[in-house]
Amino acid sequence: MKNHTINLTVNGEEHEILVEPNALLVNVLRDELGLTGTKYGCGTGQCAACTVLVNGESVLSCLTLAVAVDGADIVSIEGVARPDGTLDPVQEAFLDHSAIQCGFCTPAMVMMGRDLLNKNRDPSEPEIREHIKGNLCRCTGYTSIVRAIKSCAQKREPQTE
Amino acid sequence: MGDVEYLAPRDLKEALKAMEEWKGRAKVIAGGTNLIPYMRAGWISPELIVDFSGFKDLAYIKEGNGAISIGALTTISEVASSETIRNYSPILSSAASHLGNPLCRNRATIGGNLANASPGADMAPPLLALEASVHTERGGEKGREISLHEFFLGPNQTVLEEDEVITEITFPKPKDPATGSQIKFGLRNAEALSIVNIAVMLEMEGKVCRKARVALCPLAPTPIRAYRLEELLEGKRIDEGLLDECAGILKEEITPRRVSIRASAEYRKMLSSILFKRAVQEALKGVKA
Amino acid sequence: MKAYQIEIKLNGEWRKAEVTVRETLLDVLRDKLGAKEVKNGCGKGDCGTCAVILDGKAVNSCLTLALQANGKEITTLKGIGTEEKPHPLQKSFVEHGAIQCGFCTPGMIVSAKTLLDQNPKPSREEIREAISGNLCRCTGYKKIVDAIQETALEDKS
Numbered sequence: 054m055k056n057h058t059i060n061l062t063v064n065g066e067e068h069e070i071l072v073e074p075n076a077l078l079v080n081v082l083r084d085e086l087g088l089t090g091t092k093y094g095c096g097t098g099q100c101a102a103c104t105v106l107v108n109g110e111s112v113l114s115c116l117t118l119a120v121a122v123d124g125a126d127i128v129s130i131e132g133v134a135r136p137d138g139t140l141d142p143v144q145e146a147f148l149d150h151s152a153i154q155c156g157f158c159t160p161a162m163v164m165m166g167r168d169l170l171n172k173n174r175d176p177s178e179p180e181i182r183e184h185i186k187g188n189l190c191r192c193t194g195y196t197s198i199v200r201a202i203k204s205c206a207q208k209r210e211p212q213t214e
Numbered sequence: 215m216g217d218v219e220y221l222a223p224r225d226l227k228e229a230l231k232a233m234e235e236w237k238g239r240a241k242v243i244a245g246g247t248n249l250i251p252y253m254r255a256g257w258i259s260p261e262l263i264v265d266f267s268g269f270k271d272l273a274y275i276k277e278g279n280g281a282i283s284i285g286a287l288t289t290i291s292e293v294a295s296s297e298t299i300r301n302y303s304p305i306l307s308s309a310a311s312h313l314g315n316p317l318c319r320n321r322a323t324i325g326g327n328l329a330n331a332s333p334g335a336d337m338a339p340p341l342l343a344l345e346a347s348v349h350t351e352r353g354g355e356k357g358r359e360i361s362l363h364e365f366f367l368g369p370n371q372t373v374l375e376e377d378e379v380i381t382e383i384t385f386p387k388p389k390d391p392a393t394g395s396q397i398k399f400g401l402r403n404a405e406a407l408s409i410v411n412i413a414v415m416l417e418m419e420g421k422v423c424r425k426a427r428v429a430l431c432p433l434a435p436t437p438i439r440a441y442r443l444e445e446l447l448e449g450k451r452i453d454e455g456l457l458d459e460c461a462g463i464l465k466e467e468i469t470p471r472r473v474s475i476r477a478s479a480e481y482r483k484m485l486s487s488i489l490f491k492r493a494v495q496e497a498l499k500g501v502k503a
Numbered sequence: 504m505k506a507y508q509i510e511i512k513l514n515g516e517w518r519k520a521e522v523t524v525r526e527t528l529l530d531v532l533r534d535k536l537g538a539k540e541v542k543n544g545c546g547k548g549d550c551g552t553c554a555v556i557l558d559g560k561a562v563n564s565c566l567t568l569a570l571q572a573n574g575k576e577i578t579t580l581k582g583i584g585t586e587e588k589p590h591p592l593q594k595s596f597v598e599h600g601a602i603q604c605g606f607c608t609p610g611m612i613v614s615a616k617t618l619l620d621q622n623p624k625p626s627r628e629e630i631r632e633a634i635s636g637n638l639c640r641c642t643g644y645k646k647i648v649d650a651i652q653e654t655a656l657e658d659k660s
Binding site for chain 1: 599604641642643645646649
């Protein structure tokens with residue numbers, strides 16, 4: 054197999070990586086770049102624990118070949134908090150609402166929550182449930198996750214003058 | 215599962231008479247926290263259940279001349295929350311507060327815990343270390359006072375006759391209640407069957423140990439006192455070397471089950487020696503419960 | 504099997520039942536007195552789903568013979584609060600997402616109620632201790648402890 058050199062911008066940092074053609078994005082993030090926040094759950098696109106944003110769109114990284122996203126701008130859970138370490142409001146909300154039990158679904162849930170709020174500042178509960186319907190959680194029963202995301206609705210980003 | 219009858223006697227006299235008449239075929243129910251599971255599992259099949267749970271006058275904690283008396287029907291909760299027990303025997307408060315869970319403790323009785331005689335009976339180590347006695351009564355015959363260290367015969371076996379019932383537990387007020395320690399090590403924080411439950415009471419004169427009582431379970435068919443350790447400690451300055459020597463001997467004194475349930479015999483031996491040292495160190499701090 | 508008549512004061516109301524010696528209080532509450540809010544989890548006092556208040560103390564009803572409850576006062580979840588008139592604890596459990604499958608909930612509320620009756624401002628440690636006989640497989644307990652703590656903090660009395 055001939056290896057490919059690809060360029061990925063991950064959480065604002067540029068990386069040049071040599072990958073095999075069949076390398077999955079989830080494994081490249083975790084094993085090559087050490088970004089283990091993105092989880093390998095089922096490997097078949099059913100649990101969505103591997104969710105990342107690729108060029109602003111939520112994507113199942115276990116069903117994405119790394120070579121297919123050469124040149125892309127990727128955001129993983131490690132890039133959600135502010136550079137100074139301040140948590141994103143969605144992350145804070147998850148803590149406040151006890152929406153984290155084992156924590157395995159949490160990175161992807163937070164990504165999807167952030168993704169939704171980026172597109173829809175004030176989602177309704179049904180809209181939230183629709184948006185995370187691909188993300189499985191075996192612990193919480195989802196209620197606290199939905200409440201956490203809902204609590205971030207209508208929050209405006211601080212205006213910078 | 216045959217038919218079983220039930221008697222709620224008006225008083226102790228009536229209860230003891232029934233126990234005598236049905237000798238060997240009747241069982242006492244107090245808290246029921248052992249009896250009911252045993253019956254449901256089919257391990258015991260009494261023909262008559264005699265209900266002692268209504269005898270409120272057998273539930274008390276009294277401070278007398280030189281001794282503490284506890285009625286057999288005092289619940290474990292009552293023992294755990296008793297100020298008298300906390301003042302005179304904090305190791306007993308400690309053991310009581312770690313038995314089972316709060317719901318269980320509200321029904322389980324101190325007499326029942328001893329009479330059931332589990333090899334891991336939670337109340338046994340502190341009561342052995344306190345040199346407690348059990349007081350019994352019978353219908354036709356006289357009751358007796360039995361030193362706790364002579365009470366247990368084997369797993370769920372005691373010297374009690376089939377119609378003999380514990381009515382009271384007593385122990386002499388320790389010279390220094392604070393130089394004692396009780397440690398229960400289990401696989402979880404509540405509802406744990408102990409891996410090791412150790413109680414230590416010391417009488418110290420400066421750094422010299424005048425009297426030592428060390429009791430543990432479930433490391434033998436019954437809760438035991440570690441007599442050899444007590445002999446080794448008494449009259450000596452307690453230092454690291456002595457404790458190491460004792461810890462080594464302890465491994466030979468105990469005979470945990472070879473079949474590994476919750477923990478292997480090897481692990482229990484190792485754990486016992488570590489907890490023994492820790493218990494003595496805690497006792498020397500004069501730690502209150 | 505010999506049958507005995509007993510009377511218990513269930514949630515403030517005297518009720519009669521015919522019981523056998525082997526029947527536990529749990530059996531009678533669920534099967535003869537319609538108190539299905541009291542759950543049968545393990546039958547041996549480990550799970551706490553059968554918890555009720557007997558003589559002011561939270562106990563496992565599976566470890567009490569029905570005959571031992573004769574003449575006594577028993578409070579179950581429904582004696583603490585109802586749909587029409589929920590107890591603050593019940594409201595708090597709902598608000599905190601402390602109910603997932605709901606099976607442990609009645610027992611949890613019973614243990615929590617007796618705790619708050621004895622200790623109106625418990626620490627988190629004291630709350631955990633009080634519910635240490637109530638198992639929950641769903642919530643990871645945090646939400647339950649939060650719910651109980653909030654109820655305690657909100658109680659002005």
